[in-house]
Amino acid sequence: MSDVAEKPRQHGADRACTTALRIGIAGLGTVGAGVVRLLRANADLVAARAGRPIVVTAISARDRARERGIDVSDLRWHDDSGALATDPEVDVVVELIGGADGPAARLVEAALDAGKPVVTANKALIAVHGARLARLAESRGVALAFEAAVAGGIPVIKAVREGLAADRLTRIGGILNGTCNYILTTMRETGRDFASVLADAQALGYAEADPSTDIDGIDAAHKLAILAALAFGRPVDFASVHVEGIRRISAQDIDFARQLGYRIKLLGIASRSAAGIETRVHPCLVPQSAPVAQVEGVFNAVVAEGDFVGRVMLEGRGAGAGPTATAVVADLIDLARGHAAPVWGAASATLQSASSMPMSQHRGAYYLRLNVTDRPGVIAEVAAALRDAGVSLKSMLQHGRAPGEAVAIVLLTHETGESSMQKAIERLAGLSVVLEPPAMIRIEAG
Amino acid sequence: MSDVAEKPRQHGADRACTTALRIGIAGLGTVGAGVVRLLRANADLVAARAGRPIVVTAISARDRARERGIDVSDLRWHDDSGALATDPEVDVVVELIGGADGPAARLVEAALDAGKPVVTANKALIAVHGARLARLAESRGVALAFEAAVAGGIPVIKAVREGLAADRLTRIGGILNGTCNYILTTMRETGRDFASVLADAQALGYAEADPSTDIDGIDAAHKLAILAALAFGRPVDFASVHVEGIRRISAQDIDFARQLGYRIKLLGIASRSAAGIETRVHPCLVPQSAPVAQVEGVFNAVVAEGDFVGRVMLEGRGAGAGPTATAVVADLIDLARGHAAPVWGAASATLQSASSMPMSQHRGAYYLRLNVTDRPGVIAEVAAALRDAGVSLKSMLQHGRAPGEAVAIVLLTHETGESSMQKAIERLAGLSVVLEPPAMIRIEAG
Known part of the structure; x- marks a missing residue:
């Protein structure tokens, strides 16, 4: 049978003492420092599981003097991250610079x-350039691994690409951005508005100084594009993701x-x-009893x-130094073991370009809040506008009474x-009794 | 670098048409038939992901004539499952017979x-003989894979062995038996008692005619022993698991x-x-808000x-033809890709025998229900018995009033x-006012 079933490599004790796998890390922020710390703290365990030691030999980062709580004085330092690609003491490059283009893309x-x-942990790079980079990796016979790019410490890339490889998946997604989930959770728990909770999240380090990538849904969209490509076996296609963020969510709506x-x-x-394949990131009302509603x-x-497995849910910390370092080092252990699944779950040449369904063809149920002047006939006017747009109402409820004033x-x-729905919103916005954009x-069911 | 970092194998289109991986299946019950069905229904997808076709060539089962909803007439049939081991048309043996000993063990x-x-999907075999079988597999340089043995379609073996390989895990566990969880969920939802819900579960096929392996906790203990071995890097040790089942859970306690x-x-x-390492299976009170409490x-x-990843939860269907077939075929795809992680996460020779902590050393909080005669002084008598045993009370509540009668x-x-606690229970059981065993x-926190 040796010519048919590939014999897995030996993982006996005889491999435990072979040469170390030497790592060069580009980008030494929170995650980079976390990877260095993990590889040192768990060196024995990582070596036992990888079959050989994994050691950091080289580093590239902007500020050499910055205090990071780790000693990097004995590592080779490159001011230009690109030099890691050619450093003869580096077997594997770990890219933690970030950004779809620029130095990260050039280094990879x-x-x-x-x-x-x-x-790499770079979701933007993989979402935007992942199809091309996979072909490059395949042509050179090397691995391109990005477990850390989606959902931090949750091994979701591995679960989809390998654990559920036998299944035809019909749907994948969930809560992909911890900053947004933190803001929405805190808004609900405290009743406070978006701007004030965002400011707190920034002070706590849960949101960036420029929070737009997170709160406008871009980060979640990068991750969704990656998941969709893996789940459905098509080239990654970030451009087709419909994206809306959470800036417009009000305490009232919550x-x-x-x-x-x-x-x-x-x-x-x-x-x-x-x-076709529909990919969308937007705020949703989910029933309180749905599993994702409990994720806070x-x-x-x-x-x-999937068609055979049914529904599987994976939950955990999606960001932070520790969880992201776990994912990066898990990829390194796979490499040290000589294991690399195809970058996108199957050889690039076999991926099929399935058509994308535009958001205009989406079907679903909707929540709509209107602030209107409380006067007789308002409900009838609103109902007529919806009817004319072809939207069928399930329920309509006026909150409070304030004749002549604004009510919801x-x-x-x-x-x-x-x-x-979009036609209906346009009509409603044009009614004189509707005081602000609906x-x-x-x-969503969850 | 080629002598240092192992080059992952090519997964280009050139491999897509290579020779098929030929499977022999022993045991053609629900799961076996599910595997055959999956490999046929998703043949194209499995071949693309595996890099080559995976086909069933041979079968062994007790009853050749039984109707299974699949056509097996073109497959090689062995009356003796052991013949699959030597069948030259079989590259990989899939063992779905079950049982820790007997024909399953002999075949593997x-x-x-x-x-x-x-x-294999055989949790009993792996829990009881897994350490020895892993050494055998290593000595022969072949894979022994058992994703389907724990939590059905949830890729938890892969998640622990590979996805969380960088982490020092401190705790692992959860809801490992769907039959028990179904019974407890139904008891809570309907208020009915154990025996009546069990009878229904048997009628629905959620519980076996002889349900003891499930409801006495043995099945969960097999799975826990496997998870503990993987998580903590020690040889699998089923004998050290403390096991209690759910027979004694009453509607009143729920x-x-x-x-x-x-x-x-x-x-x-x-x-x-x-x-040391503590492994235990028993009914628990968990707060309604805990994530595992929501799993129904x-x-x-x-x-x-883990020390870096924090808490990760994986949820899904733990049994049934579809989910289990997903796990079996995921293992086959790994094999076809030439990927085999060490059976127990690291080479057997490097596993360390950590000491097991006996249940008598467990510490935790307890719920206790006493049915007592409602008469003056009962509470004082109970409190004194607990004090004498060294148990500190958090709360004590008498349910109802019925002077001279039984109350809880x-x-x-x-x-x-x-x-x-065991000493306290013994003392309480000996009190004349306590009418039945406490x-x-x-x-547990969850």
Whole structure:
């Protein structure tokens, strides 16, 4: 049988003392320092599991003098990260610089081109350039690993690419951004508004000084694009992801959602149907009893649905030095073991370009909040506008009474088309009794 | 670098058409038929991900004529399962017979001995003989894979052995038996008693005709022993698992737990401390807000805690043809890709025999229900018995009033030692006012 079933390599004690795998790290921020710390703290355990030691030999970062709580004085230092690609003392390049383009992209490309495996936590790079980089890695016969790029310490890339490899997945997604989940959780728990909770999150280090990548949904969209490509076996396609963030979520909407038995979560959802592959990131009302509704604070959760396995959910910390370092080093252990699954789950040449379904063809139920002048006939006017747009109402509730003043009307629709809904919102916004742009949030089962 | 970093194998399109991996399946019950069905239904996808086709060529099962909803007429049939080990048309043996000993053990041993990789769903075999079989597999340089043995379709073996390989895990466990979780969930939802819900579960096929392996906790203990070995890097040790089942859980206890803000779950918990490794399976009170408390019905959930990753939870279907077939075929795809992690996460020779902590040394909080005669002085008598045993009370509540009749007293303790608690229970059972053996359930954070 030796010519048919590939014999796995020996992992006996005889390998435990072989040459170390030498790592060069580009980018020594929180995650980079975490990787160095983990490889030192758990050196014995990592060596036993990898079959040989894994040691950091070289570093590249902007500020050599910065205090990071780790001693890097005995490591080779490169001012230019690109030099890691050609450093003869570096077997594997770990890219933790970040960003879809610029030095991160140049380093990864140079390393792969030089025949060096790359491990990266860079979701933007993989989401935008991952298809091309995978082909480059394949042509050079080296690995490109990115477990840390999605959901931090949760081994979701491995779960989808290997654990669920036998299944035809129909849906994958979940809570992919801890900053947004922390903000939405805190808004619900405290009743405070978005701006004030964001400011606190920034002070606590849960949100960046420029928080737009997180709160506008871009980060979640990068991760969703990666998950969708792996789940559905098509080249990664970030451009086709529909993206909305959480800036417009009000304390009022969170409270109304609660009264209706829902929580508001920023979800990334990729699904496949006969109409094509739909990928979207936007705030959602999910039933309080849904598993993802229970995932709170900075935690992430990914739900996958397959034809044989049913529903699988993975939950854990999606960011931070420790969880992300866990994922980076797990990739390194795989490399040291000589294990590399195909970058996108199957050889690039076998991936099929499935058509993407535009958001205008989405169908679902909707939550709509209108601030209107409380006067007779308002409800009838609103109902007529929805009817004319072809939207079927499930319920409509006026909150409070204040004749002549502003009151909120909350509507839930039956399943309807996105384009009908957009038409309805446009009509409603044009009514003189509607005092501000309608707030729309899509409803998901979870 | 080629002599240092092992070059991962090429997964280019050139491999897509190579020779098929030929599978022989022993045991053609629900799971075996599910594997055949999956490999046929998803043949294209499996071939793309594995780099080559995976086909069933041979079968062994007791009853050749039984209707299974699949056509096996074109497959080689062996009346003796052991013949699969030597069948030249079989590259990999899939063992789905079950049982720690007997034909399953003989087949797995013969196949490994003959240099054939084995994939099995047999948790009893791996829990009891896994250490020896791993050494055999290593000595022959072949893989022994058992993703399907724990938590069905949830890729928890892969997550622990590879995804969390960089971490020093301190705790692992969760809901490992879907039958027990279904029974406990249904008891809570309906208020019915154990015997009646079990009978229904049997009628629905969620419990076996002889349900003892499930409801007495043995099945969960097999899985916990496997998880503990992987998580802590020690040889698998089923004998050291403390096991209690759910037969004695009453509708009354479930109701009292609910009133106190808890749910009752059968948990398997493995933890490591300076005192050693503790492995135990028993019913627990867990706070309603704990993630595992939300896992209901036939679903399983595994929670792992590591020094860098924090807490990770994986949830999904733990049994059934589809989920189990997913896990078996994922192992086959790994084999076809030439990937085999060390059976127990590191070479057998490097595993260390950590000491096991006996249950008598366990410390925790306890729930205790006493049915007593309602007469003056009862509470004082009970409190004195607990004090004398060294157990510190957190709360004590008498449910109802019925002078001279039987009433229930529910006690919650502060953290205390198991041996003190056992002494207290013995004393309480000896009191004349205590009408039946005290019901004790341990309290866990989740």
